[in-house]
Amino acid sequence: MNIDQVLDNIYPLPDTSKRALKENIEEVNYPKGLILLCADKIEKNLYFIKKGIVRAYSQAAANEITFWFGKEGDTVISMKSYVAHQKGYEDIELLEDCELYELKTKNLQKLFEEYIDIANWGRKFAEQELVKTEERLISRQFRTATERYKKLLKDNPDLIQRVQLGHIASYLGITQVSLSRIRADIK
Amino acid sequence: MNIDQVLDNIYPLPDTSKRALKENIEEVNYPKGLILLCADKIEKNLYFIKKGIVRAYSQAAANEITFWFGKEGDTVISMKSYVAHQKGYEDIELLEDCELYELKTKNLQKLFEEYIDIANWGRKFAEQELVKTEERLISRQFRTATERYKKLLKDNPDLIQRVQLGHIASYLGITQVSLSRIRADIK
DNA sequence: TTCATTTTTTATCATTTGTAAATTTTCCCT
DNA sequence: AGGGAAAATTTACAAATGATAAAAAATGAA
Numbered sequence: 001m002n003i004d005q006v007l008d009n010i011y012p013l014p015d016t017s018k019r020a021l022k023e024n025i026e027e028v029n030y031p032k033g034l035i036l037l038c039a040d041k042i043e044k045n046l047y048f049i050k051k052g053i054v055r056a057y058s059q060a061a062a063n064e065i066t067f068w069f070g071k072e073g074d075t076v077i078s079m080k081s082y083v084a085h086q087k088g089y090e091d092i093e094l095l096e097d098c099e100l101y102e103l104k105t106k107n108l109q110k111l112f113e114e115y116i117d118i119a120n121w122g123r124k125f126a127e128q129e130l131v132k133t134e135e136r137l138i139s140r141q142f143r144t145a146t147e148r149y150k151k152l153l154k155d156n157p158d159l160i161q162r163v164q165l166g167h168i169a170s171y172l173g174i175t176q177v178s179l180s181r182i183r184a185d186i187k
Numbered sequence: 188m189n190i191d192q193v194l195d196n197i198y199p200l201p202d203t204s205k206r207a208l209k210e211n212i213e214e215v216n217y218p219k220g221l222i223l224l225c226a227d228k229i230e231k232n233l234y235f236i237k238k239g240i241v242r243a244y245s246q247a248a249a250n251e252i253t254f255w256f257g258k259e260g261d262t263v264i265s266m267k268s269y270v271a272h273q274k275g276y277e278d279i280e281l282l283e284d285c286e287l288y289e290l291k292t293k294n295l296q297k298l299f300e301e302y303i304d305i306a307n308w309g310r311k312f313a314e315q316e317l318v319k320t321e322e323r324l325i326s327r328q329f330r331t332a333t334e335r336y337k338k339l340l341k342d343n344p345d346l347i348q349r350v351q352l353g354h355i356a357s358y359l360g361i362t363q364v365s366l367s368r369i370r371a372d373i374k
Numbered sequence: 375t376t377c378a379t380t381t382t383t384t385a386t387c388a389t390t391t392g393t394a395a396a397t398t399t400t401c402c403c404t
Numbered sequence: 405a406g407g408g409a410a411a412a413t414t415t416a417c418a419a420a421t422g423a424t425a426a427a428a429a430a431t432g433a434a
Contacts, residue, residue: 082314128270138252179382361392
């Protein structure tokens, strides 16, 4: 997935502003297991995934909770750092070796002030993420764990192949043991 | 809460663009019980709450789920209509007589193309809502129902006064009966 | 391959939450 | 103020999920 596809996927940009945006983007590679973004600092970069898969998780009390997966074409960002310039609530871990496009938050902020198309591109990005998050919140309330798992299977069949079930369980809001039971029941 | 406060609360706008925005905003009053926005159509307006309280709920299978409350200063919007120009998933009901500021989506879209400050204002709005929604999703996973209720009591004590417990329970992701039990335990 | 480690499954029991129905309380409306 | 409807609580029972422990399977490194 090349950078043009990633950017256009959010919102098609006219040439001039897309060029300006791309001038600030650099390709980087990182190994599986790396913690790309850290909960307890204000992150300076954001990333687009060219290849690979990552998870965002939040650490509390005893257990950690995976609440987001990103794969090819997705944007990796510490939302709270980015929005409120405060420490985030999430760590982001690479679950495979990853090829990423890196963009400095500071530069993006500058582009938002200069290019109205990039400002609207950033708006579209936030809006789309918001709809996705709201839909997940609602589905959490509506659906049983079994239904949520089935829906994930249907919508993201590759995720189950590429990611440990423990993380999937956490993402679904249940324990790994409970997910195992559900999988056994379905068969 | 006047319109300047509402708008600045999202993101302070320079005079010119704020004036342009305000020229498209009209004050309206509606009675308690009105369904302001409807799930099964593409909504043409969005609203800022001057006075009153509203809820967004989604209707599925048997039961309906309240997933958002809005009060003074909040923005009322059918997110999916607004973002994807598709039917939304939510109805929005006025829980009190409301004084609202009305803005046509179409006009706002036009302003996004014309004023970079308004585009960034819209971006900020979506970003802030996104962080709030993500935090709720995470808290839903981390905290027990009792903890979530206590947090709501602390953060929004007036909500419990102004809104039926059935809606609160739904918002917390539990049944009314379960909330009743929690309230009894706390005492 | 072989061994060690990690991941997944299975089993048991405790706890939480849901459902349904009855009862009490609160809120409107005339 | 009084009567009726809506909302909130309580109770009893059922179902789902969590916690824990241990076995089985899969994975990875030497």
